[in-house]
Amino acid sequence: MELRIIICQEDEHFETFARFLMKYRKDLYSSYDIQFTINVICDAFIHSKIVLLLDNQESVIGCFVYHVDEDSNVLFIEQALLHPDSRRRLTFIYGMKQILDHIFITNPSIKVVQFLAETNNSYINHLYSKFATMLTSIKVVGEKRNLYSTDKDQLVNYYNQFFERR
Numbered sequence: 001m002e003l004r005i006i007i008c009q010e011d012e013h014f015e016t017f018a019r020f021l022m023k024y025r026k027d028l029y030s031s032y033d034i035q036f037t038i039n040v041i042c043d044a045f046i047h048s049k050i051v052l053l054l055d056n057q058e059s060v061i062g063c064f065v066y067h068v069d070e071d072s073n074v075l076f077i078e079q080a081l082l083h084p085d086s087r088r089r090l091t092f093i094y095g096m097k098q099i100l101d102h103i104f105i106t107n108p109s110i111k112v113v114q115f116l117a118e119t120n121n122s123y124i125n126h127l128y129s130k131f132a133t134m135l136t137s138i139k140v141v142g143e144k145r146n147l148y149s150t151d152k153d154q155l156v157n158y159y160n161q162f163f164e165r166r
Contacts, residue, residue, distance in 0.1 A: 002056035003091070005098050007049065017041075017050050020060050021081065028081050029118050031143050040079075048078055051102075053095045061086045064099050068107050075103060075152070077115035090162065092127075097159045110152050119144040131158040 008014050018041050025032040032040070044050055044065045053062035065079040082092060104110055117124045119137055125146060128134075132150035139145075 004054045006052040073111040075110045075113045114149045116145040
């Protein structure tokens with residue numbers, strides 16, 4: 001599977017991200033209305049790093065928003081969103097591997113990876129529970145989210161197992 005990542009640095013990349021997130025926002029969190037999504041996009045532009053995932057036709061099939069807390073060596077994944085046609089396939093694993101390998105190379109101090117999932121999204125919670133531990137449920141903008149955490153090495157081992165079999 002040919003996938004390419006783009007680290008957003010140019011206006012056209014940020015615009016592509018904004019359009020993609022706006023289009024599929026309800027798939028990420030059902031409570032994301034347009035106004036809230038615009039705030040999320042603006043916050044990501046200012047405080048986070050944004051990665052686009054492209055297929056071999058150069059179509060955007062996913063986006064990934066994250067920040068690294070250097071003090072605690074934690075990678076916090078704010079959003080990881082795939083195009084509906086790419087879900088429930090190994091695209092998630094391939095894309096995650098490419099993006100996380102890049103992040104881990106550029107931020108070697110990372111020891112822990114954390115991310116949130118909408119409490120009532122059984123698909124995402126089931127997926128995340130395969131490679132992380134749910135620490136707690138927290139309220140984010142009035143909605144309950146499950147906070148997941150995993151050791152970086154454990155996560156790398158999880159996604160590498162898919163490539164060792166091939």
